[in-house]
Amino acid sequence: xxxxxxxxxxxxxxxxxxxxxxxxxxxxxxxxxxxxxxxxxxxxxxxxxxxxxxxxxxxxxxxxxxxxxxxxxxxxxxxxxxxxxxxxxxxxxxxxxxxxxxxxxxxxxxxxxxxxxxxxxxxxxxxxxxxxxxxxxxxxxxxxxxxxxxxxxxxxxxxxxxxxxxxxxxxxxxxxxxxxxxxxxxxxxxxxxxxxxxxxxxxxxxxxxxxxxxxxxxxxxxxxxxxxxxxxxxxxxxxxxxxxxxxxxxxxxxxxxxxxxxxxxxxxxxxxxxxxxxxxxxxxxxxxxxxxxxxxxxxxxxxxxxxxxxxxxxxxxxxxxxxxxxxxxxxxxxxxxxxxxxxxxxxxxxxxxxxxxxxxxxxxxxxxxxxxxxxxxxxxxxxxxxxxxxxxxxxxxxxxxxxxxxxxxxxxxxxxxxxxxxxxxxxxxxxxxxxxxxxxxxxxxxxxxxxxxxxxxxxxxxxxxxxxxxxxxxxxxxxxxxxxxxxxxxxxxxxxxxxxxxxxxxxxxxxxxxxxxxxxxxxxxxxxxxxxxxxxxxxxxxxxxxxxxx
RNA sequence: GCGCCCGUAGCUCAACCUGGAUAGAGCGUUGGCCUGCGGAGCCAAAGGCUACAGGUUCAAAUCCUGUCGGGCGCGCCA
Numbered sequence: 310x311x312x313x314x315x316x317x318x319x320x321x322x323x324x325x326x327x328x329x330x331x332x333x334x335x336x337x338x339x340x341x342x343x344x345x346x347x348x349x350x351x352x353x354x355x356x357x358x359x360x361x362x363x364x365x366x367x368x369x370x371x372x373x374x375x376x377x378x379x380x381x382x383x384x385x386x387x388x389x390x391x392x393x394x395x396x397x398x399x400x401x402x403x404x405x406x407x408x409x410x411x412x413x414x415x416x417x418x419x420x421x422x423x424x425x426x427x428x429x430x431x432x433x434x435x436x437x438x439x440x441x442x443x444x445x446x447x448x449x450x451x452x453x454x455x456x457x458x459x460x461x462x463x464x465x466x467x468x469x470x471x472x473x474x475x476x477x478x479x480x481x482x483x484x485x486x487x488x489x490x491x492x493x494x495x496x497x498x499x500x501x502x503x504x505x506x507x508x509x510x511x512x513x514x515x516x517x518x519x520x521x522x523x524x525x526x527x528x529x530x531x532x533x534x535x536x537x538x539x540x541x542x543x544x545x546x547x548x549x550x551x552x553x554x555x556x557x558x559x560x561x562x563x564x565x566x567x568x569x570x571x572x573x574x575x576x577x578x579x580x581x582x583x584x585x586x587x588x589x590x591x592x593x594x595x596x597x598x599x600x601x602x603x604x605x606x607x608x609x610x611x612x613x614x615x616x617x618x619x620x621x622x623x624x625x626x627x628x629x630x631x632x633x634x635x636x637x638x639x640x641x642x643x644x645x646x647x648x649x650x651x652x653x654x655x656x657x658x659x660x661x662x663x664x665x666x667x668x669x670x671x672x673x674x675x676x677x678x679x680x681x682x683x684x685x686x687x688x689x690x691x692x693x694x695x696x697x698x699x700x701x702x703x704x705x706x707x708x709x710x711x712x713x714x715x716x717x718x719x720x721x722x723x724x725x726x727x728x729x730x731x732x733x734x735x736x737x738x739x740x741x742x743x744x745x746x747x748x749x750x751x752x753x754x755x756x757x758x759x760x761x762x763x764x765x766x767x768x769x770x771x772x773x774x775x776x777x778x779x780x781x782x783x784x785x786x787x788x789x790x791x792x793x794x795x796x797x798x799x800x801x802x803x804x805x806x807x808x809x810x811x812x813x814x815x816x817x818x819x820x821x822x823x824x825x826x827x828x829x830x831x832x833x834x835x836x837x838x839x840x841x842x843x844x845x846x847x848x849x850x851x852x853x854x855x856x857x858x859x
Numbered sequence: 860g861c862g863c864c865c866g867u868a869g870c871u872c873a874a875c876c877u878g879g880a881u882a883g884a885g886c887g888u889u890g891g892c893c894u895g896c897g898g899a900g901c902c903a904a905a906g907g908c909u910a911c912a913g914g915u916u917c918a919a920a921u922c923c924u925g926u927c928g929g930g931c932g933c934g935c936c937a
Contacts, residue, residue, distance in 0.1 A: 476937075
């Protein structure tokens with residue numbers, strides 16, 4: 310909010326300075342100076358304007374200065390070496406932040422920029438042939454937090470999960486369950502070469518035996534279909550349960566098979582054929598994706614007449630478009646990296662415009678315990694599931710830790726640290742800040758202070774450096790929201806919450822809130838109310854609890 | 860071989876897209892801080908030729924080229 314105010318002021322000053330006609334579209338930065346001695350905020354506007362008008366930055370800054378001063382937001386404005394302009398904000402501007410937070414409450418920082426526009430976020434979308442892994446967990450949190458954010462910003466958000474319940478891997482899955490099922494009846498049926506060997510397949514077989522007895526013993530087409538459908542259903546149910554424990558709920562579970570049933574894959578093929586983008590080669594049907602930026606053309610129909618996964622995925626995205634989503638975000642794991650090019654080519658070919666779809670790829674997750682990497686091999690059936698991770702570290706720590714790195718960065722998930730009740734554990738650090746503030750408010754009420762009354766306190770009394778730092782940080786929350794909205798990096802929220810917690814703890818150690826000075830106490834309580842508000846807004850975006858006691 | 864990504868403090872990472880001030884955090888290390896709102900906390904210090912070499916620029920961790928080192932992709936798999 311402070312940065313917004315400054316941006317507006319600088320823009321206004323540039324306008325009245327009058328040397329560039331396109332002042333309205335001219336863009337510059339508001340930054341935090343390297344040292345707080347230099348100022349509260351700074352702008353590089355003069356450096357950039359210097360280039361435009363062919364003057365030195367210093368000279369431009371000097372010319373701009375009187376106009377900036379007229380804006381009346383700073384008690385002091387300084388021109389630094391090199392042409393940076395530094396602002397020392399007026400106290401009354403800082404006070405505005407606290408008032409805004411306390412009056413807007415959980416709306417603070419969330420303007421309605423979505424205006425009800427429909428956005429779909431598709432994530433996790435794990436194959437229904439095995440339990441969710443820790444990698445799926447990363448995608449789950451990223452998608453869920455982005456969905457939270459977009460929905461707070463006034464978008465109508467739909468969280469969608471795509472179920473790959475079609476194709477050869479599902480057939481292998483069904484046969485694997487059948488093998489386990491037959492084994493339960495003492496038959497020696499081996500699991501197929503490309504089958505699934507994990508113990509969970511046995512559990513599925515047991516479950517199906519309970520439901521249907523021995524009716525499925527001969528491997529007919531019809532019986533295999535039962536294993537397929539029931540197996541997928543049970544698997545999807547278990548995914549659903551795991552995700553709910555993890556705080557993630559989907560609005561729509563979309564089956565790939567529904568596209569095939571409704572001939573949507575065939576229809577999509579026809580759409581591309583009408584555009585002249587389909588050709589035949591080696592007995593297969595190809596999509597000329599190279600015309601749209603892909604590095605090679607792609608097969609849509611194999612020479613045996615079956616559709617590729619890609620063909621179905623094109624139909625899926627066509628379906629998303631026809632459902633009327635203004636914007637779609639797909640969140641994929643690192644193994645799909647090579648898939649982005651062809652998907653985007655498909656989107657362009659279908660004429661949806663590349664702004665419409667955004668594909669986010671996150672990097673691998675590795676688990677670390679006691680400083681040692683936990684090796685996981687899917688083939689051996691030895692891997693830690695998302696369920697086990699949540700069992701071990703809890704929902705809050707799991708969600709928070711998943712967001713400790715940018716999407717681009719591989720994540721080493723430190724399970725030992727995640728459960729540690731110690732200051733070096735970042736999630737406890739942030740939650741503890743919340744608890745501490747809550748404890749202060751509790752203490753105030755115990756002493757008979759009406760918290761409703763502190764809103765009329767005189768905020769001019771908040772003159773300490775730590776108080777100012779805290780207020781500035783609170784004022785940056787809307788900026789953070791804006792940055793996350795455009796960068797699609799939920800990591801930013803985690804980092805901000807850590808910074809805010811740090812500044813609060815810092816303040817807490819230096820100053821008491823509740824003192825004999827009634828006016829000062831009230832002013833500081835008002836600051837605490839604002840801080841706890843913003844902290845809660847952060848944690849609610851992250852889907853992490855804000856405990857009152859720990 | 861072709862293509863893409865990465866190389867920043869002892870460790871794990873930000874900042875790179877959109878070039879700007881003294882390259883930031885956390886952990887770890889060292890040294891301090893509890894008679895009052897929760898010490899699950901705070902403060903301070905040390906620690907960097909941003910892999911290397913060129914180039915562009917008034918200005919490069921950031922943009923360009925090359926070298927070295929690491930990872931990934933290059934199926935009519937999903």
